[in-house]
Amino acid sequence: xxxxxxxxxxxxxxxxxxxxxxxxxEVTNFRSLLWxxxxxxxxxxxxxxxxxxxxxxxxxxxxxxxxKELFSILNITAxxxxxxxxxxxxxxxxxxxARQLTFGSGTQLTVLP
Amino acid sequence: KAGxxxxxxxxxxxxxxxxxxxxxxxxxxxxxxxxxxTPGQGLQFLFEYFSETQxxxxxxxxxxxxxxxxxxxxxxxxxxxxxxxxxxYLCASSFEAGGQETQYFGPGTRLLVL
Numbered sequence: 001x002x003x004x005x006x007x008x009x010x011x012x013x014x015x016x017x018x019x020x021x022x023x024x025x026e027v028t029n030f031r032s033l034l035w036x037x038x039x040x041x042x043x044x045x046x047x048x049x050x051x052x053x054x055x056x057x058x059x060x061x062x063x064x065x066x067x068k069e070l071f072s073i074l075n076i077t078a079x080x081x082x083x084x085x086x087x088x089x090x091x092x093x094x095x096x097x098a099r100q101l102t103f104g105s106g107t108q109l110t111v112l113p
Numbered sequence: 114k115a116g117x118x119x120x121x122x123x124x125x126x127x128x129x130x131x132x133x134x135x136x137x138x139x140x141x142x143x144x145x146x147x148x149x150x151t152p153g154q155g156l157q158f159l160f161e162y163f164s165e166t167q168x169x170x171x172x173x174x175x176x177x178x179x180x181x182x183x184x185x186x187x188x189x190x191x192x193x194x195x196x197x198x199x200x201x202y203l204c205a206s207s208f209e210a211g212g213q214e215t216q217y218f219g220p221g222t223r224l225l226v227l
Contacts, residue, residue, distance in 0.1 A: 042218035
């Protein structure tokens, strides 16, 4: 059974801090890893990673994938209160034409002013 | 481009009833996936449709079914509702090009089963 584990479950930091969120996965026929941000609504897509060692960046957010050690990290630098959200990672596998996305339980990030 | 739309946004049903939820993907997106989100179980994959064909199904009972129409709009049906079906049902449309995928979620339908 596919499994995605995120850590920590929750994190409280102050504005300006840098945070690192972790996501490990055990997925058969792994294809890609996706990161999402969820506030009090539907998840918002952040990144999709398919190759090891290639960092993806978007403003203060960056993410990298390690396919040998089966994990990914999401970094947020110079955090702001607007970064407070649940961050979800999901691993996608392919089996023939069938695809499935397995989500982790999320990391609740709270950024205090 | 308009985003993913879901209707209705909120729904209250009683046990034993059935419900149909609708999802319209972003124009040009042919893949639609459905998820159930609950506080206890998190986000769980229900099924994915692509060009009117179900590509994959998650680990849910047969009471959960879906379909996709030729215009890529999708519906999800839950029959014989149980209290445990109360959840936020999210649909997402996705587009792949050059090996890169982007997936966008709709606002969800919040279902309460009494």
